[in-house]
Amino acid sequence: MKKGLLTLVFGLSSLFLSAQTLLKGVVTSTTGENIIGANIVLLGTYDGTSSDLNGEFNFSTTETGKQVLQITYIGCDTLSLPVELRGQPLEFKFKLKETVNELNAVTIVSGVFEASDTKKSVVLKSVDIALTAGAVADITGAMLTLPGTTRNPETGQLLVRGGAAYETRTLMDGLYVQNAYNSTTANMPARNRFSPFLFKGMMFSSGGYSAEYGQALSSALILNTTDVVGQNTTGIQLLSVGGGLSQQKRWENSSLSVSGTYSNLSPYFKLIKQNFDWKQAPTSGNAELSFKTKTSQTGIFKFYATGSSNGFNMNVAIAGDESQKMPLKLSGENLYTNASYRDIVFKDWTLFVGSAYSWNRDKIRQNFDLNTLQQSAQTRFSLSHSLSEQVKLKFGAEHIWSLFDEKYTEGQTFTTLHPDNYLAAFAETDLSFNDKWLARVGIRAEHSSLLHKGNVAPRLSTAYILRKGEQIALSFGQFYQTPEHTQMRRSTAVGFEQADHYILTYQKQAEGYVFRVEGYYKKYHNLLKTTGELPNNTGYGYARGVDLFWRDSKSIKNGDYYISYSFLDTERNYRDFPVQAMPYFAAKHNAAIVYKHWIHKLSTMLSATYAFQSGRPYNDPNTTQFNGSRTPVYQDLSVTVSYITNIKDNFTVLYLAANNVPGFRQVSGYRFSNTPDASGQYLGSPIVPPAKRFIFLGLIMTIGEKFEKNQGNNDDI
Template sequence: MKTFITFVLMISASVGIAQTEIKGIVKDSKGEPLPGVNVFIQNTYDGTSTKPDGSFSFSSDETGDQILILQSVGFKKQELSVQLTGEPIENNVTLKESIDQLNAVTITAGAMEASDENKAVVLKPLDIVTTPSAMGDVVGALQTLPGTSTVGNDGRLFVRGGDASETAIFIDGLKVGNAFGTTANNVPTRTRFNPNLFKGSFFSTGGYSAEYGQALSSALVLNTVDIPVRNQGDISLMSVGGGYAQTLVGEKNSLTASANYFDLTPYQSLVKQNFDWERSPHGWDASISARQKWGNSGMVKAYLHKESSGMEIWQAEPGVDGKGSLVKIKNDYTYAQSSFKQIGKNDWSYTGGLSYSLNKDQIKLGGLDIVQQTELFHAKGVAVKDFSPAFSTKMGVETYWSGYEQSLVSEDLSRNFMDQQYNAFIESDYYVNNQLIFRGGLRSGYSKLNDELWIDPRASVSYKFRSDGQISFAYGTFSQLPEERFRVVDNELGNTKATHWILNYFHSKNGRTFRAEAFYKGYDQLLTFEGDVQFPEQLRLDGNGVAKGMDFFFRDNKTFKNTDFWITYSLVDSERKFGGYQTSVQPGFAPLHNGSVVVKHFISPLKSQIGMSFSMNDGYTYTNPNIPGEQNSKTKSYQDLSLSWSYLPKPNLIIHLACSNVLGRNNVFGYQYASETNDNNLFTGMPIQQGAPRFLFLGVFLTLSSDKKANQLNNL
C-alpha cells in the first residue's frame, strides 16, 4: 500500500510540473482591449476566451514546442510559437483588423453601381425598365441620376458640363462604337441595346478607373447576364412594333436569339407631331447571345447584334417659306464581341476579349448624297492579382483600330483615316483596414496616326465611419482624341484633356441611400475651329474651360410600404471655349440646375406598379444673333412629368403603359436662326421643340415557359 501511494504522489508531482500557465492581454491596433478572442493551443482543447479587459489565462498539460492561436471575427488570425516547460508564459498580443470584402469601405467618388451584386446599389437593372421617363432606354433611366443633364432634342448621355461625345460606353469591359442610333438634327436618339441584356452597370460621373479611357467625362460599363435561369420564349407587342426572343439553357451553357421590328408610322398618324415626316422612323434588329461555362470558374460569352433603320423628314428652315429641306437617312449597324473571365491559380484572375463595331450611314440632304462609315476594333486583356486580402493589383493592355470614311457620292469625293492606338494600365488597391482604402493607377496611350504618347495618373482614397457613412476623394487626368468627323479633316489632331477633382460622401443603411458630391473639372486643349460645325476650318486645340458644382441623391424604399422613390439635384456651373465659339460660354447642353423625382408604388390587390417621374432644369442657353454676345439667351425651364402603369394579370403576362410629358408642356431646347436678316434687319428665329407634346407607349409582354410562371423580368 505504501508503494502504491508513493507511485500516485510521483505521478501527481510530474503532472504538476508539466502544466504551464499561459496568460496575457489582447488589444487591437489602436490599443483598445479585445474581449471574446479565442486563445488556444493548436490541435488541443486547451484554451479560453479573453475577458472584457482583453486578458486571458489558462493552463496546458502539453510540453515542448507548440503553436498558440488567437482569432476573432473581423481580425487576422495570429499564430505564435511557444515552448511549454512548466514555467509561466505571458504574451501581450495586438491583432490586426482583417479585410472583410462585404463590410469594407469602397471607392464611391464619382461612381454609381447599378448591380444586384453590389452592396451600395443605386439603381437595379429593373429600375431601368420601369422608370416612367426612360421608356425602356438605359440612358433614359440614368438621366434621373446626379451629374446628368436631360437634352431632349438629342437623347444621349451628357455628364457634368461635357457633351455626349465625352461619355464612352462599354459592354463587359469592351468599347462599343456608335452605341446610339443615327438620327436627323434635333431628332432625339436612344441606345441600340435591349436593357434585358444586362444584369447591372457601373456608371461613373468622373474620376473613374485607369482601366477605361478615351472619355473626358464619363464611363458607362454595362455587364451582360451570365446563364439565364430557364428555357423560355418572350413575345413583345408594342405600340411601335414587336419582337420575339427565345432562350435555351443547358447545364453549363445558354443561347438567346431575338428579333424585333419597329415602325412609328401608325403611331405618328394618330398622335400629333411637331415633326414633318415623309417616312416615319422604321427598322429591325436581330441578335444572338451565347454563354458557356469554362471549367470550374470560367465563363466565355459571345454576342452579335445587327440592325438596319431609316427615316425621311422635312426640316423647316428659319426665314424660308415652304416645307424646308428633305433629309433621308439609311443606317446599317453591326456589333460583335467575345469576352471571357477566368479565376486562375495563386489568387490570379483574368478577363478580356474582342469587340468590333461597324456603322454605315447613307444621308441625302438637299442635293448632297453623303456616305459615312465608322469602324472600331478593340482587343483587351486584364489580369488581377490578390497579393493579400489587403492588397491587389489590376493590370492590362489593349489596342484600338479605328477607321472613318466620308464620301460625297455624286461628286466622287472621299476622305478617310485609320488609326491604331495602344494602351496599358495598372491600378492597385490597398486596404489599410476595413475603414480606409487607397487606390492609385496609371494609364498610358499611344496614337500612331498623330504620333502622340500620353500618360494619365488616377488616384482615390476612401474612409468609412463607424456610423456606416463614408467619405471619398478622387483625382485623375483624362485624355480623349477628337471626334472622327473632325479628325478626318485634320489627321494630326491630338488629345483633348480634362482633370477631375471629386469629394464624395455616401451613406447607405436600412433601405435608404444618401449621396452628396462636390466636383471640379478643368478642360484643356479643347477643339476650336472657324466656320460652321458641318464645314469646320482652321481646327486647333486651344480651347479650355471648367465645370464645377455639386449634386445630391437620396433613395428610400423602407419609409413607405411598397414604395420606392429617389430624389436628385445637380448644380453644374460650366463655361468653356470650344467649337466655333470665340469666347468662354455656358454650353447649351449644360443647364445650371437639374433635378428629378422618381416614385414607384406597388398595389398588391391590383397586381400593379404605378410609377411617376418628374424631371426639370432651368433652361438651355443659345445665341440670339439679334443681340450682342455668344450664348446670350436662355429658354424657359424644362419640365417633364411622366407616368407609368405595369399590370401583371398572370405571372407570365405583363402589360405596361407609359406616357411622357403628361401635362403637355411645350419644352423648347433652343432656337435656330436664319443666316441672313429679314426686311426688318433682324435674323428670323425658329424654336427647337420636342417631337410631340407627349409620347405614349403601350406594350404587352408574354413569356412562354414550361411552368408558365416566368416573365421577361427574370433575365434582369
C-alpha cells in the same frame, strides 16, 4: 418606338415567372447574431432577396440545374455555395465571417453610381433602369434621372457635368461600344442600342473613373452582362409600334438566346399629332444573339452579336421660315459583336480576355449626300491578383483599330479618311491601410497612330469610413481623348484633348436609405479650336458643381423613390466659339423625382418621374452676347403602368407608358436663318420634340409559363 420598347415588356416578364424551387434559410454571424439585410442571390439571375429582422429569407426561382448561391453583407466575407435546383425545397443555415480588410467595407464611391443585382451596397438595381418612367427601358433615359447629368431631348444622349455627348464612353463587358446609339440626324433623339435586361450590373461614372478605362473626358458607362441565365422559353410581343419574337434555350452549363424585333411608327403617327412633316415614319429592325457557357467552376465564356437597321424620310422646315421645307432622308445600319472569357488561372490570378468588332454605316440625303462608315476592332486583356489582404493588383492592355470614312457630296465630293491604331496599358493597385481607409492608385499610358502622340495619365482615389454606413471619398485623375473625327476634317495634326478631375464625396447609407453629396471641379485643356485655317489645341474650359442624391425604399410599404439635384457652373472656349461661354448643351439646375410602387392585390407596378431643368444657353444673332439667351425651363412628368396576369394560363404583361403627360412645352434651342430679313432681324424657329407626348402600349406573352399571384413583392422594384 424602337428596339428598346420591344425588348422592355419581354424583359419585364423575367421578373415574375412562376416559381419552381423554394430556397429558404437563416443568416447569422459566427457569434450567432441574426444578420439583417444580407443579400442572397443566384449568381447571373434576377432571383434573390434580403434577410429579414430575424435573419431569415425565402424566395422562389424558375432556374434549374447547377447554380451558385451567393450571400453578401457589408463587412463580411462573401459566401458562394454551389447548389443544384431540381424543383424540391432547399433550406440553409449560413454563418458569415466578419473581415476587417474586406474592400466592400469601404469602397471608392467618388463619381460612381452603380446598378447591380448582386451587390448589397449599390445605389440602384438593374431593374430600376427598366422601370423608370419616362425612360421606356432606355438605359440613357434612366441615367438622366441621376445627379450630374443634363437632359438634351433633341439628342437623347448622355451628357455629364458640363461635358459634351462625345465625352462619355460606353463599354460592354469591358469592351468599347463604338456606336452606343441608333442612327439619327440633328435634332432627332436617339436611344441606347441595348436592353437593360442584358446586364446584371451597370456602373455610371460621372468622373474620376478607373485607370482601366480611357478615351473619355467626362464619363464612362460600364455595362456587365448576365452570366448563364434563364430556362427554355418562347416570347411573343404585340406592341402599338411593332412586334417581336424571342427564343431562349437552357442547358446545364450554357444558354442561348435569339430574338428579332420590327417597329413601324406609321400607324401610331396617324393617331397622334406630330410636330414634324413625315414622308416615311421611322422604321427599324433588329436581330440579337447571346451565347454563354461555363467553362469551369470559375470560368465563363460569353458571345453577343446584334445587327440592326433603321431609317426615316421627312420634310424639314428651313430655319426661320416654317413654310419653306426641304427633304431629309436617313438610313442606318449597324453590326456589333462582343466575345469575352474570364477565369481564375495560376491558382489565384483572375484573367480576362476579350474582343469586339463594330461596323456602322449612315446615309443622309438632303440638298447634299453624306455617307459615313465607321469600323473598329478591339482586343483586350487584364490580370488581377490579391498580393495580400491589404494589396490588390490589376494590370492590362488593349489595342483598338478604327476607321472613319466619310464622303460628303454637294456638287463635288470631299473625303475624310482616318485610320487609327490606338494602344493603351494600365496598372492599378488597391491599398487597404486598415478596415476604414482604402486607396486606389493607377496609371494609364496611351498612344494614337492617327495623332502620332501619346500620353500618361495618373489616377488616384481614396475613401475613409467615418462610422458604420458613412464615408467620405476623394478622387483625382487626368483623362485624355482623341478629338471627334468630324472636327479633324481639315487636319489631324492635333493632340489629345485633356480634362483634370477633382471630386469630393460624402455618402451615408443605412438599410433602405442612401444620402449622397458630391462636389467636383473639372479643368479642360487642349480642346480643339476650329476658327483658324486648321484645327488646333488652344481650347480650354472648366466645369464645377454640386450633386445631391437621396433614396428611400423603406418608409413607404411596397414603395421606392429617389430625388436627385445638380448645380452646374461651366464655360468653355472651343471649336467655333468666339469667346469663353456656357455651352448650349449645359444647364445650371437639374432635378428629378422618381417613384415606383408595387400594388400586390392588383399585380400592378406603377412608376412616375418628374424632371426639371433650368433654361439652356443658345446664341441669338440679334443680340451681341454670344450664347447669352436662354431657353424656357424644361419640365416632364411621365408615368408607366405594368399589369401582370395570365391569358389562357400563359404569363402575360400589359405595359402602358406615357411621357410628358401634362403636355409641357419643351424647347431645346432655336435655329436661326443665315441672313436677316428686311428689318435686319434674324428669324428663329424653336427646336421641339417630334410630338408633345409619347404613348406606348405593349403586350408580352410567355408561352408555357404561368404567373402566380403571390409572386410579386417589394423586392421586385
